[in-house]
Amino acid sequence: MQWPKASTLVVAALWALGASCLPSTIDPRLLAARCSNTTKIYLQGSSQFNETSERWSVLGAPKVNLVVVPGTENDVAEIVRLADRYNVPFLAYNGVHGSITTLDKMDYGIEIYLGQLSGVEIASDGKTATISGGTNSKVVTDTLWAAGKQTVTGTCECVSYLGPALGGGHGWLQGRHGLIADQFLSMNVVLANGTLATIDAQSDLWWAMKGAGHNFGIVTSVTVKIYPLEQTNWAIETLMFTGDKVEAVYQAANDHLLKNGTQPADLHNWSYWFNLPDVDPNGPVIAMYIIQEGVTAVSPAYTQPFRALGPFSTTPQSGTYRDLAGWVGISLASPPCQKAGLANPRFPIYLARYNTTAQRQVYDLFASATTAPSSPFLDSLFMFEGYSTLGVAAVDAASSAFAYRGIGCWWRRCCRM
Ligand SMILES: Cc1cc2nc3c(=O)[nH]c(=O)nc-3n(C[C@H](O)[C@H](O)[C@H](O)COP(=O)(O)OP(=O)(O)OC[C@H]3O[C@@H](n4cnc5c(N)ncnc54)[C@H](O)[C@@H]3O)c2cc1C
Ligand SMILES: *[C@@H]1O[C@H](CO)[C@@H](O)[C@H](O)[C@H]1NC(C)=O
Ligand SMILES: *[C@@H]1O[C@H](CO)[C@@H](O)[C@H](O)[C@H]1NC(C)=O
Ligand SMILES: *[C@@H]1O[C@H](CO)[C@@H](O)[C@H](O)[C@H]1NC(C)=O
Ligand SMILES: *[C@@H]1O[C@H](CO)[C@@H](O)[C@H](O)[C@H]1NC(C)=O
Ligand SMILES: *[C@@H]1O[C@H](CO)[C@@H](O)[C@H](O)[C@H]1NC(C)=O
Ligand SMILES: *[C@@H]1O[C@H](CO)[C@@H](O)[C@H](O)[C@H]1NC(C)=O
Numbered sequence: 001m002q003w004p005k006a007s008t009l010v011v012a013a014l015w016a017l018g019a020s021c022l023p024s025t026i027d028p029r030l031l032a033a034r035c036s037n038t039t040k041i042y043l044q045g046s047s048q049f050n051e052t053s054e055r056w057s058v059l060g061a062p063k064v065n066l067v068v069v070p071g072t073e074n075d076v077a078e079i080v081r082l083a084d085r086y087n088v089p090f091l092a093y094n095g096v097h098g099s100i101t102t103l104d105k106m107d108y109g110i111e112i113y114l115g116q117l118s119g120v121e122i123a124s125d126g127k128t129a130t131i132s133g134g135t136n137s138k139v140v141t142d143t144l145w146a147a148g149k150q151t152v153t154g155t156c157e158c159v160s161y162l163g164p165a166l167g168g169g170h171g172w173l174q175g176r177h178g179l180i181a182d183q184f185l186s187m188n189v190v191l192a193n194g195t196l197a198t199i200d201a202q203s204d205l206w207w208a209m210k211g212a213g214h215n216f217g218i219v220t221s222v223t224v225k226i227y228p229l230e231q232t233n234w235a236i237e238t239l240m241f242t243g244d245k246v247e248a249v250y251q252a253a254n255d256h257l258l259k260n261g262t263q264p265a266d267l268h269n270w271s272y273w274f275n276l277p278d279v280d281p282n283g284p285v286i287a288m289y290i291i292q293e294g295v296t297a298v299s300p301a302y303t304q305p306f307r308a309l310g311p312f313s314t315t316p317q318s319g320t321y322r323d324l325a326g327w328v329g330i331s332l333a334s335p336p337c338q339k340a341g342l343a344n345p346r347f348p349i350y351l352a353r354y355n356t357t358a359q360r361q362v363y364d365l366f367a368s369a370t371t372a373p374s375s376p377f378l379d380s381l382f383m384f385e386g387y388s389t390l391g392v393a394a395v396d397a398a399s400s401a402f403a404y405r406g407i408g409c410w411w412r413r414c415c416r417m
Pocket of ligand 5: 253254255256257258263267268269270302352353354385386387388
């Protein structure tokens, strides 16, 4: 629903709000009067409200009672100013994959849904691009790809560009160029007092925006470094193992892939543990994904040590950068991109290398908690995302609030922590 601007209604609304000391929301007509005419406002009970407030995980989800979809960057500032004035909580919604349970503390207020602020504009020199605040990762990748360019983004196609970026942000190209946030050159951000500021490395906020950014404002656009698309080919080999191979598989990952933080920039390895009762009714299977850039088949130097361990299946595939999300199950069509009403808590940690004794203990605990056919946790997933860390460690740790920059190489003292 789109609200008409009507000054008489605005006056009436102001009076009504003045009479109540703790409004749970703002009169939509006030918002409509301040925002551009492409702004959309959805009330509880409408199908659009439902669609725009649905989240990926229902566990500890924030609760809102009005959705505003700003049409311009300045609209975000207007919404924040009104929310401040009437003391109404607000929260930016982007790819809605944020699932820390403290979001639960929001039990009423305004959702600022960033979906209309989507787009990527490449500068004429081809060295930078300006990405709107609500653009998702796949739109960034696809738009740059069409222009023969690329930059670091998160790997999952339905997650926003900025959600991961403001926390540092991991992705396939980090081994070459560093974190997503390491690409930032300047940004437009609506501060807590409703000021729309343009900031860059000269700002005292800059350090914080690269790692803890979600806490300091709503980013309405960001200008970032982009790179020529040099390697279009990528290849993957997926090796599946039964749980008796846990120690052997992760020892091989330490020895042949991670290599004490020197894992090459073109190489990534992920592994998942999940239940496949037809193959192994006693515990989850291990899927080891070895992914390499610039080749049509993953080098045997990386795959052979794993093949030698006796996987029950081995699947090589090749394609381009844009196939990666589908290969590891995080494309728009994959389960993690559906909003299925599931509770999806996640518990991330950083590891420098695999401790095979600990991997076995974790595996056994995971198996005992999830494998019984009657277990409500049968569909649980353990993910180990072993990106190359070279490009990340090459950036001064003091330059950003991201806390784990040196994790891949601390024993080599290669990073200033
Ligand atoms: C399936 C899946 C795949 C993932 N893949 C990766 C990955 O490859 N790399 C990686 O680093 N992380 C990844 N993550 C973690 C991801 O970085 C976080 O879950 C992130 O918070 C999701 O952002 P979002 O915009 O999708 O979620 P939202 O819930 O919309 O936003 C998350 C938080 O960021 C705030 N926020 C969003 N946009 C802005 C903005 N423009 N300005 C200010 N604040 C904003 C929101 O208010 C909220 O607090 C993944 C998570 C999932 C569930
Ligand atoms: C919306 O605003 C723009 C610019 O202010 C104006 O040109 C346009 O006519 C308006 N559209 C409508 C439907 O009011
Ligand atoms: C919106 O979702 C609520 C809660 O799930 C549901 O009761 C209601 O029928 C939905 N309304 C519309 C219009 O879809
Ligand atoms: C908002 O906060 C910023 C940063 O503290 C400050 O520079 C600016 O003057 C403030 N704006 C208003 C209108 O108070
Ligand atoms: C796999 O990833 C881990 C974690 O980043 C790393 O230690 C290991 O060297 C990688 N192995 C390969 C073969 O890339
Ligand atoms: C990694 O570091 C450990 C501890 O310093 C050492 O024992 C091991 O040989 C190193 N492995 C590789 C592959 O460099
Ligand atoms: C490896 O894990 C085991 C079991 O949790 C622990 O006792 C041991 O100290 C760990 N080793 C290292 C080097 O961290």
